[in-house]
Amino acid sequence: MKRKIQKQENYIYNIKNLISAFIIKMKLLPIQLTPIQPGNTRNNDAPLHSPSSPATSTLLGQTSNGNANGIDHRLSLFNHSELIWRYGPLTFSSAAPPTYPPLDFKNHLPTNLGKHSFGVLILYVKFYNGNLYEKYSFRTCDPRLWNKEDVLGFLRWCEIEFDLPHFDVDLFQMNGKALCLLTKQDLGERCPGAGDLLYNVLRWLIRDGYSAGQHLPQSPVTPHFPITSPWCLPIPPTQEYSHVTSAPTTLHNSVTLSPAPSIDSQSGSPKQPDQSTSSAFSALPNGYRNGTNNSGSNQSDSEVDDSAENIHSPVSIPLASSTSSPPYSPRSLPKSSSNQIFFPSSENSSSSEPNTNGRLLWDFLQQLLNDSMQRYTNYITWKNRESGVFKIVDPPGLAKLWGIQKNHLSMNYDKMSRALRYYYRVNILRKVQGERHCYQFLRNPSELKSIKNISLLRQQMSPSLNHTKVKHEPLEENVDEDMGPTDLSMNQNSGSRLQSPAVIKENVDRFQFPQDLSISPMHLQVNMETRETFTRDNLSNSSNSMPPQIQIKIEDTS
DNA sequence: AACCCGGAAGGAGG
DNA sequence: ACCTCCTTCCGGGT
Numbered sequence: 001m002k003r004k005i006q007k008q009e010n011y012i013y014n015i016k017n018l019i020s021a022f023i024i025k026m027k028l029l030p031i032q033l034t035p036i037q038p039g040n041t042r043n044n045d046a047p048l049h050s051p052s053s054p055a056t057s058t059l060l061g062q063t064s065n066g067n068a069n070g071i072d073h074r075l076s077l078f079n080h081s082e083l084i085w086r087y088g089p090l091t092f093s094s095a096a097p098p099t100y101p102p103l104d105f106k107n108h109l110p111t112n113l114g115k116h117s118f119g120v121l122i123l124y125v126k127f128y129n130g131n132l133y134e135k136y137s138f139r140t141c142d143p144r145l146w147n148k149e150d151v152l153g154f155l156r157w158c159e160i161e162f163d164l165p166h167f168d169v170d171l172f173q174m175n176g177k178a179l180c181l182l183t184k185q186d187l188g189e190r191c192p193g194a195g196d197l198l199y200n201v202l203r204w205l206i207r208d209g210y211s212a213g214q215h216l217p218q219s220p221v222t223p224h225f226p227i228t229s230p231w232c233l234p235i236p237p238t239q240e241y242s243h244v245t246s247a248p249t250t251l252h253n254s255v256t257l258s259p260a261p262s263i264d265s266q267s268g269s270p271k272q273p274d275q276s277t278s279s280a281f282s283a284l285p286n287g288y289r290n291g292t293n294n295s296g297s298n299q300s301d302s303e304v305d306d307s308a309e310n311i312h313s314p315v316s317i318p319l320a321s322s323t324s325s326p327p328y329s330p331r332s333l334p335k336s337s338s339n340q341i342f343f344p345s346s347e348n349s350s351s352s353e354p355n356t357n358g359r360l361l362w363d364f365l366q367q368l369l370n371d372s373m374q375r376y377t378n379y380i381t382w383k384n385r386e387s388g389v390f391k392i393v394d395p396p397g398l399a400k401l402w403g404i405q406k407n408h409l410s411m412n413y414d415k416m417s418r419a420l421r422y423y424y425r426v427n428i429l430r431k432v433q434g435e436r437h438c439y440q441f442l443r444n445p446s447e448l449k450s451i452k453n454i455s456l457l458r459q460q461m462s463p464s465l466n467h468t469k470v471k472h473e474p475l476e477e478n479v480d481e482d483m484g485p486t487d488l489s490m491n492q493n494s495g496s497r498l499q500s501p502a503v504i505k506e507n508v509d510r511f512q513f514p515q516d517l518s519i520s521p522m523h524l525q526v527n528m529e530t531r532e533t534f535t536r537d538n539l540s541n542s543s544n545s546m547p548p549q550i551q552i553k554i555e556d557t558s
Numbered sequence: 559a560a561c562c563c564g565g566a567a568g569g570a571g572g
Numbered sequence: 573a574c575c576t577c578c579t580t581c582c583g584g585g586t
Contacts, residue, residue, distance in 0.1 A: 361579090
């Protein structure tokens with residue numbers, strides 16, 4: 001019996017990671033996690049994707065006919081543990097108050113929003129032993145639809161997600177629409193050091209959020225901003241899960257992972273998540289620590305390692321396969337001499353060096369190339385790190401990443417390569433003749449960063465440059481002595497808050513089920529066909545019909 | 559067709 | 573107003 005409970009707990013644990021990943025993938029803003037009671041058997045032949053399914057009201061936790069207890073009977077239709085994702089417009093009316101005590105949508109969702117502009121994703125979890133159901137609801141994350149409490153919840157999420165100093169909430173007594181009208185400067189004044197970040201996040205949410213008529217980005221390089229809300233961080237399993245059926249009150253308390261962002265002003269603000277709990281699931285982006293505040297303070301004797309780690313340590317809610325260990329625990333970087341040429345360390349860094357933080361193209365490329373976890377090798381990779389020769393593996397993809405970084409979404413390889421060619425004349429880059437998409441760095445990053453004005457490089461020819469210029473076999477070259485350890489720690493003290501390449505890529509690639517979801521002995525099936533319906537088009541067009549649905553089925557194969 | 563090159567104009571931000 | 577660092581567009585070459 002204990003083993004079964006333990007298994008179930010592990011299952012919950014993994015499911016929550018899955019949820020987090022899914023939230024990221026679909027850019028949903030989790031607002032609530034509420035337990036529901038296990039359903040009684042009731043025949044419901046309506047297919048999950050049927051427009052005629054009466055599921056909507058049930059999904060919203062409202063009482064429907066023949067369902068006086070607010071129980072979702074459909075759950076009992078399935079023989080195995082299942083996750084059922086649904087997405088659709090919120091269609092409840094004020095005349096039908098929810099009778100589902102834990103799921104008070106009326107108080108949690110702004111009722112003055114157009115019903116077509118809103119969506120709720122609900123997750124039902126059923127264990128085939130019948131002991132537990134859970135229900136998760138998520139709201140879409142178009143910031144323009146946020147109310148004041150949403151805004152505050154978002155800010156708290158940002159505080160944690162990006163390790164920002166506490167915002168002065170008094171300066172953000174506004175709804176999402178007002179928040180979105182703030183300029184970068186406005187945001188910077190309200191939250192010094194994080195204005196850029198907030199601005200970029202909001203712009204991104206607006207641009208790629210659930211705007212009507214827009215498609216969900218399909219490109220593998222499209223960033224999915226990590227809506228890994230702290231209030232939805234999974235919690236370690238507790239034995240309370242085994243009592244959920246018989247004790248609804250306990251269930252309510254125990255299954256609520258962490259406080260939902262309260263939209264009910266009476267209930268106050270969402271609490272901060274328990275860091276000790278969340279740390280195993282979500283590594284805060286150390287690389288985005290407040291630059292001025294943390295300058296040097298989080299540097300230790302393992303400075304080199306940490307600096308490199310932190311730069312590319314985005315928010316992570318790892319999938320089940322990676323929950324057993326801290327996702328970004330400090331570890332040593334390769335220290336072979338071959339890695340030290342273009343693999344920056346912080347040793348040479350000084351606070352006087354300008355911090356480009358990926359804003360400059362060469363810097364951006366360096367960060368991708370030198371990612372300690374090698375997450376960008378599908379975009380760009382070293383051909384010879386010693387000589388600085390690299391190859392753009394995926395030109396359009398890389399260009400898109402760059403465009404995202406610079407907020408020029410029409411960026412393509414043609415334009416980006418033009419920028420690269422401008423580096424020729426300033427001796428930052430040169431083309432590797434005869435090899436497509438191959439370029440060579442002629443300066444190492446610390447050298448470049450030490451030069452405040454890149455254009456000075458036009459006159460300033462380094463010995464290494466002279467050396468490499470005359471040779472046409474860059475792959476065979478050795479670098480000069482002055483091409484010492486370079487500096488990757490430039491982000492560490494950055495005041496800039498542009499999204500790092502690591503974050504972009506991480507957000508894109510994090511969600512890779514089912515391969516990455518190793519819920520043993522569970523087997524995950526994803527109905528890709530139904531997932532296809534999860535588009536903005538469908539979101540906007542299906543407002544009067546059954547919401548598109550996504551079904552994730554987990555079967556116990558043991 | 560894709561890639562590569564560099565001129566020209568202009569924009570955003572400092 | 574000026575500068576840097578691109579971005580955008582383009583004609584031409586390989």
